[in-house]
Amino acid sequence: MLRPEEVRLSRLLLIPLMLGVLALSACRTAESGEKGRVVRVRMEEEALVSAQAGERHALLIGIPEYADSAWNRLLYAGKDAEDLGRVLADPVRGGFKSVTVLARPEQTTRQSVLNALKALEARPWRPQDVVVVYVSAHGTLARDETGELQRYLVTHDTSFRDVPGTGLEMAALERALERLGSRRRVLVLATCHSGTGKSLLPPDVRHELARTKSAFAPRPLEAASRASIVLSASDWGEAAREDDALANDIYTHFLIQALDGRGDRNRDGAVSATEAHDWARRHTWAYTNGRQRPSAQILEVGADPVLLAGALERPGQPEVFSYSARLEGFTLKVDGQAAGELPGGVVVPEGKRRLELRKGGRVLWEDTVALEAGERRELESLVRRASEGPRRTVALEAGALGFLDARSREQVLPASVLAGVGLRLDGVLLERRLDVWVDVAGGQGRQSLQLELGGVVPVRHRTLLVGAAVGPTWWWGPLGLSTGPRVAGLWLQRSFQLDLLSRDERYVTVWPGWMAGLSWRFSPAFVLDAKAQLLWAYVPVDGRTRMVGFGGLMLGGGYRF
Amino acid sequence: MALGLLGLAVAGCGGFENGPLGSGTVRGRIVDAEPDVAMVSVLGRPELRAGVSQDGRFELAGVPATSVELFVVASRTRAVRSAVVAQGARIVDVGDIQAPPGAFITVRVSDGQGGVPSRAEVEVDGTVLDEIEVDATSGEVRVGPLPSGCYELKVDADEVDEVKEDVCLREGEELVRSVILVPDGDGGEDDDP
The missing domain is CATH 3.40.50.1460 (Rossmann fold)
Structure with a gap:
């Protein structure tokens, strides 16, 4: 009937x-390929x-x-x-x-x-x-006529x-x-x-x-x-x-x-x-x-x-689910509380929920997901989107760059406050093991030199920094640590507008160096970065070339896309 | 291109020069100056000196950009020392300088046997007062005006050991100092230890 x-x-x-x-x-597990996208199931009356x-x-x-x-x-x-x-x-x-x-x-x-x-x-x-x-x-196995x-x-x-x-x-x-x-x-x-x-x-x-x-x-x-x-x-x-x-x-x-x-x-x-x-x-x-x-x-x-x-x-009630063998054995936590084991489906309360996939002490994925009544989300697609998702980050950065030694900062050029933009490309080299950073920053300031002979001399200075770095990033949940070699092109200018001296001095060079950075992905789309860099260069001062180190620290907020 | 970058990294382009920031100019005006004798110099650097204009203005260039003392002779009888901080590549205006009566030192030179050494000269070290010849007849010379303060007096003559003496002068003081010059090689007295 x-x-x-x-x-x-x-x-x-x-x-x-x-x-x-x-x-x-x-x-x-079978290959789901392109079929692994998130599908929102909405309860529209007529269509349903x-x-x-x-x-x-x-x-x-x-x-x-x-x-x-x-x-x-x-x-x-x-x-x-x-x-x-x-x-x-x-x-x-x-x-x-x-x-x-x-x-x-x-x-x-x-x-x-x-x-x-x-x-x-x-x-x-x-x-x-x-x-x-x-x-x-009963089921059984046997070889067919072709021997398979x-x-x-x-x-x-x-x-x-x-x-x-x-x-x-x-x-x-x-x-x-x-x-x-x-x-x-x-x-x-x-x-x-x-x-x-x-x-x-x-x-x-x-x-x-x-x-x-x-x-x-x-x-x-x-x-x-x-x-x-x-x-x-x-x-x-x-x-x-x-x-x-x-x-x-x-x-x-x-x-x-x-x-x-x-x-x-x-x-x-x-x-x-x-x-x-x-x-x-x-x-x-x-x-x-x-x-x-x-x-x-x-x-x-x-x-x-x-x-x-x-x-x-x-x-x-909203549900999240996974029947992927890849996620088998993982525990799904909702707002910090264990909600179920995978594979399978788990009912999640409506609203924005903090979801977390754990196995042992390892966190595979975590994110805040907004769920509505009648909605079903496939976890693997969320995880895949997170892992494969945004591969590029563009960031606005601000920080300072200056000589490492106080004497050079006092007598040659004070530290510069910089603002700039950076682009990060995740996993673009060596089979996705290495990230690449490219950044441009500039700044200017009015400070004073403290000369042994000359006293306090006001100077206006400008800095333009163009750099690139490559290195791996290790992630612990939302926190990432990156490090690697860096090369930077630097243009420095200092200007004196004094009673007896009106002159611009410039210096441009390309520096090798090293970079280390910390990243905090506080949402799928946004990240906060802190990057430190050490660089070495030969700088001519008073006709003599001296080897000097530069240090910089940049803080930035980035958008991942 | 890689070589170019390497070259740029090693050599760079441009540079910085702090030399011009090491000295500056000091200017001002000496009140009631006698232009024909008035002058300004840097104490300790007598080669840095300048005369004054008819209205007593002066401009002294190349002054080390640090704390210095100006040695100012305003007239035949007045002099003063004035401290100033010169600034690199800038002009420091010290304004009007009033010079009080200066001090004078009368130096009497002898060879200890009643004679006057040949071509005796007196110098106030660090000032423009140098190579002042002693009168060969009287064996005396009057040096001044000198601003109040302490100086090193150097007396020398042909074939004698140089004699140095520290003297401290007050404003308007007239000081007489006798100096005996001993021939070379006789172990003549010297103020220096």
């Missing part, structure tokens, strides 16, 4: 989704209603019985599919328009599964329709001795899903290919893998699948497990549990695919004492919420 969709989605969420259920495995006018359909495959006795019978694979189907079909919960469950032996042969996929494909799909494909079965190690779904009639000829290659399942017109596809895998739990490997493959220290040769499905969201009951290489006490596959048990409303983390009235997965993930992790880590891969950022149960009744 179907009921009209009440769920409201952003028009920005018109993205393909697919759900499929398979066993224990795979969770390598229009966007939500999609139907929900599910194909649930549970394969408990196997004709070849080499495959262990799975106690709950069929029940997994049926239990999930019951929840999805329930108008109060899933509200799916159609739910097809394949669990009987004749329904779970290779051909029957392919036929079911064809039937699914034949349905007239609209982009906003939701399709969920779930698989609970492939992942196979073990169907009822799959022969242990001829997996390539009788199993259902995962690639075939992927291709079938890709052909669907829906853009909201979710694939749920309650299977694995690790050789343990719900997986059995042929002896030759097991022997080969036993000698392999690295990860499995075949790519995890998530790396190749074009389903928008791939949910896996276990991480790549881990076992997905059934549990007698739960009478289900563990992950599936908690996934179903989430759909009764408990998974509605942001309190918007609906349970999205990632909300359900996060619920199942956390409880599976706890239930198995950390031995089974369900994974998720979202290929289209912003695709979620793909609603699996309930309907959007109100804008939900």
